[in-house]
Amino acid sequence: MxxxxxxxxxxxxxxxxxxxxxxxxxxxxxxxxxxxxxxxxxxxxxxxxxxxxxxxxxxxxxxxxxxxxxxxxxxxxxxxxxxxxxxxxxxxxxxxxxxxxxxxxxxxxxxxxxxxxxxxxxxxxxxxxxxxxxxxxxxxxxxxxxxxxxxxxxxxxxxxxxxKPFKTMAINVNSADGTLRPGVTSKDVVLAIIAKIGTGGGQGYVLEYRGNVIDNLSMEARMTICNMSIEAGARAGMIAPDQVTYDFIAGRDHAPKGEAWDAALADWQTLRTDEGALFDAEVDIDADTLTPFVTWGTNPGQGLPLGENVPDPATIPDENERIAAERALDYMGLEAGMPLRDVRVDTVFVGSCTNGRIEDLRAAAKVLDGRSLAKGVRMLVVPGSMRVRFQAEDEGLDKVFTAAGAEWRSAGCSMCLGMNPDQLAPGERSASTSNRNFEGRQGKGGRTHLVSPVVAAATAVRGTLSSPEDLD
Amino acid sequence: MEPFSTHTGIGVPLRRSNVDTDQIIPAVYLKRVTRTGFDDGLFAAWRQHEDFILNTEPFSRGSVLVAGPDFGTGSSREHAVWALMDYGFRVVISSRFGDIFRGNSAKGGLVAAQCEQPDVELLWKLLETEPGTEVTVDLRERTVQAKDLTVAFQIDDYTRWRLLEGLDDIGLTLRHEPDITAYEQVRPGWLPVTTPAH
The missing domain is CATH 3.30.499.10 (Aconitase, domain 3)
Incomplete structure (x- = not known):
């Protein structure tokens, strides 16, 4: 054996x-x-x-x-x-x-x-x-x-x-019935993981996400989680392939066909961690306690549930982390103790390799449907690819966005990193479905709060960091 | 690549943690298609503040950067290494590096020396109380020495050897070209190719 x-x-x-x-x-x-x-x-x-x-x-x-x-x-x-x-x-x-x-x-x-x-x-x-x-x-x-x-x-x-081989870390994400609470998405899961293990926690590791919550996620949602493995410092993140994976691949342009499909499938079915295999580290996430998550600082590990307040650096014991938090609040223009729900944004960005897939646009459109943007808020919706764009237009999502007052754009990385003209101006604040809230990431002097697509859409409607449940 | 054995230069204490590669060089500087000339992008946002350490003497002439934990996290941009080297840095010291940054450093000939955080703190104190102190980094011995202080650093044996010899990775790999060809002959036939499917 x-x-x-x-x-x-x-x-x-x-x-x-x-x-x-x-x-x-x-x-x-x-x-x-x-x-x-x-x-x-x-x-x-x-x-x-x-x-x-x-x-x-x-x-x-x-x-x-x-x-x-x-x-x-x-x-x-x-x-x-x-x-x-x-x-x-x-x-x-x-x-x-x-x-x-x-x-x-x-x-x-x-x-x-x-x-x-x-x-x-x-x-x-x-x-x-x-x-x-x-x-x-x-x-x-x-x-x-x-x-x-x-x-x-x-x-x-x-x-x-x-x-050199990477070390392995299991991230076990479980809930009582394998689902996430309403309004909670895979983006919230990964932001919570990063807040827990830190931006350096995954260094040298490949993470394997497992557990009943992961099993029940769509491919799009799984991609959102694996996408942000790097924000936890890891080189790679993996999820074992299963029926959800095979169904996603089947019939695509470069997918194996006919006998080649059968051979590939037989091989893919062996790609699971063996019973009794040991990881170099394991982390457990209790998904029943997860609520929508937002970042307040200038690295992706500086995140909290939306219902909480901006943290007080004075309460952080580690000196380097305390200094980092003080710098972050100063850069972000936030006061310790203020409710995150009171943070007012100018810009909402939906897109990027983290949340620019069709499912993300559907989720954001569902929240925006029949509503309009808060006064003074601009919203950019940037599909991750031309195919996503065409599919969204076939489904009428573009109409929902533009009717609400958002801008419907063509495909690219866009405001995730502001290499093109889609940027924040100095001092502007965004709720963004992208992956990095670094200083100046979305434009010099810009301030970024990382959020899920549904939090982004709800925030666009209220003008302050919000989840869909705040809209009712 | 130039072989690296020891380097002596002014140490620069950078008391910041999580210095991601977007801070080292913002995306707007990545549009160039050349491999040199990135020094103006190094810490571009921070250098606009008069009191930033690289805007003060003698630190502006520094070549050994002593940074807080998690240096070089985030984006894979190798421009971060090029910007540091174009500016004049030869060594970065931190208690923890982003994995991709560490790999990129080794390719470009920048030494990413991993020291224990208490040792980083000692270096910070020394460099702050006696600005302009020269730091000697000895790759063969894996030591950092400044005045009476000598601390050890970690770097894996293979990277150290490559840096000491100044070896080019592609040349090393191509010595094993027959192994690559042999591997290619037994790859499963159903694996995809990128040539347009229709």
């Missing part, structure tokens, strides 16, 4: 091209490499300088997402520097034979949205991208992680990466 192994160990083991000797890392094969305009130009340059080619263009796919404008997309990109970066990607893809989904293409979108929707992300694969939110793809039972530009070049040249 072989030793009991975790899901992460199984996926790792099947990709070892060469086992490292002594202190040497393993050489790991990469099944899918996603490329975008921001972290790739220097990598392609490196290939050119060394006279190297892309080893497996057929395992590589590129799109334009970080820089692209989300309105007037039929016009040339106004910002010349952004335009150069996008044009550089186009030239590099043409020169090296990499398929690219450019702006205005029906398959264009955020890398982490288009991989799954094309059926390219499948269980048991290794998936990398020069973007830390590559962890998203772990929702399919893939080992998926972000890499830097030197590693992008390395994968382009060799289709492998030298890596």
């Amino acid at each position: 072989t030793e009991a192994r975790t899901l992460a160990e199984k996926v790792w083991d099947r990709h070892v091209v060469r086992k490292g000797e002594g202190q040497e890392p393993d050489l790991l094969y990469i099944d899918l490499h996603l490329v975008h305009e921001v972290t790739s130009p220097q990598a392609f340059d490196g290939l050119r300088l060394a006279g190297r080619r892309v080893r497996r263009p057929d395992l590589t796919i590129a799109t334009e997402d970080h820089n692209v404008p989300t309105k007037d997309v039929e016009l040339p990109i106004a910002d010349p520097v952004s335009r150069t970066q996008v044009e550089t990607l186009r030239r590099n893809c043409a020169e090296f034979g990499v398929d690219l989904y450019p702006m205005n293409h029906a398959e264009q979108g955020i890398v982490h949205i288009i991989g799954p929707q094309l059926g390219l992300t499948q269980p048991g694969m290794t998936v990398v991208c020069g973007d830390s939110h590559t962890s998203t793809h772990g929702a399919f039972g893939a080992m998926a992680f972000g890499i830097g530009t030197s590693e992008v070049e390395h994968v382009l040249a060799t289709q492998t990466l030298p890596l």
Whole structure:
């Protein structure tokens, strides 16, 4: 009998091209490499300088997402520097034979949205991208992680990466009946996990999310959780594939068909952590106690249930954390002790690789239906991909958003990181379904509260941080 | 990559934790397609404040950054490493690093030296009471030395070896090219390819 192994160990083991000797890392094969305009130009340059080619263009796919404008997309990109970066990607893809989904293409979108929707992300694969939110793809039972530009070049040249095995951590999310309370979403689950283990808690680990709550989540909701594994410091987050996973993949463009499907399915069914396998760490989350969660500070670990008050740094025992909290409140312009529900926002952003999928837009639209934005609030709804956009329009969601007074945009990363014109002005405050509330993340001097799509929509209606139950 | 063995330079105490890569270099500076010239983006928001440590002498000439825990968390942008190095930093000391940042540092030749937090505190005190103190980082011995203070740091053996030798990862991997080809021949046929499906 072989030793009991975790899901992460199984996926790792099947990709070892060469086992490292002594202190040497393993050489790991990469099944899918996603490329975008921001972290790739220097990598392609490196290939050119060394006279190297892309080893497996057929395992590589590129799109334009970080820089692209989300309105007037039929016009040339106004910002010349952004335009150069996008044009550089186009030239590099043409020169090296990499398929690219450019702006205005029906398959264009955020890398982490288009991989799954094309059926390219499948269980048991290794998936990398020069973007830390590559962890998203772990929702399919893939080992998926972000890499830097030197590693992008390395994968382009060799289709492998030298890596030391990650440690494993089980995150057990359970409730009495396996469901979440009304108004609570997978975003709240992951924000609560990050608040519990901290932004460094997952460092060196791959997290495996398990438990009856995870079992009952849709693929979209699972992707939201795995997406933010990096915000807990982890390289990757994974969920074992099950019927929900298979149903999501079946029939997609790049999904296996016929006999290949049967062979793939038989393989995927082995991708579970074995009974008795040991994790290096375990964390339990009691989902019955979870309520809508929001961040108050400037790192994703600084979050609390919406019903609570802005914390008082003086009560934080750890000196570094106390100083960080003081700095955060100063930057965020918040007073210790004020109810989070009283925090007034100017901007609401629904979108990003965290919450830019169709289910997220449906949830936000349901809250907004028949209501309108509070005075002085602007709301941007940015679908994660062109396909999500078309589907939302087929379902009439765009009408719900625009009727409420929100702006309906084209696909891209948009205000999640403000590389395009979608930014907060200094001092502006957002409720945002994205993943990072860092200082200046959404625009210089901007202040970000991370929330779920339903909290974002309710906040847009009331003008202060709110959950849907506050609207009745 | 230039081999790294020891480095001596002015230590800069940065008493901040969770210095994410968005703080090290904001996204707006990532639009360039070159590999150099990112020094103006380093800590761009913070450098607008006159009292920020890199705006004060002698710290503006520093090359060893001593930061709080969880340095380099967040975005995978390798530009964070390039910005630190373009500015003149050769070593960052912290009690904990973001994983991707640590990996990126090793690729670019920046030493991410992991010290115990109490040792970081001792370095902070020394650098604050005697500004301009030079810090020597010895990669071979894995020590940080400033005045009478010597503390140990951690860095894994493989990264240390690569930095000491100044080796290029792609060159190392391509020595195993036959292993890669052999692996490719036994990959299951149902795994997807990216070429358009229709």
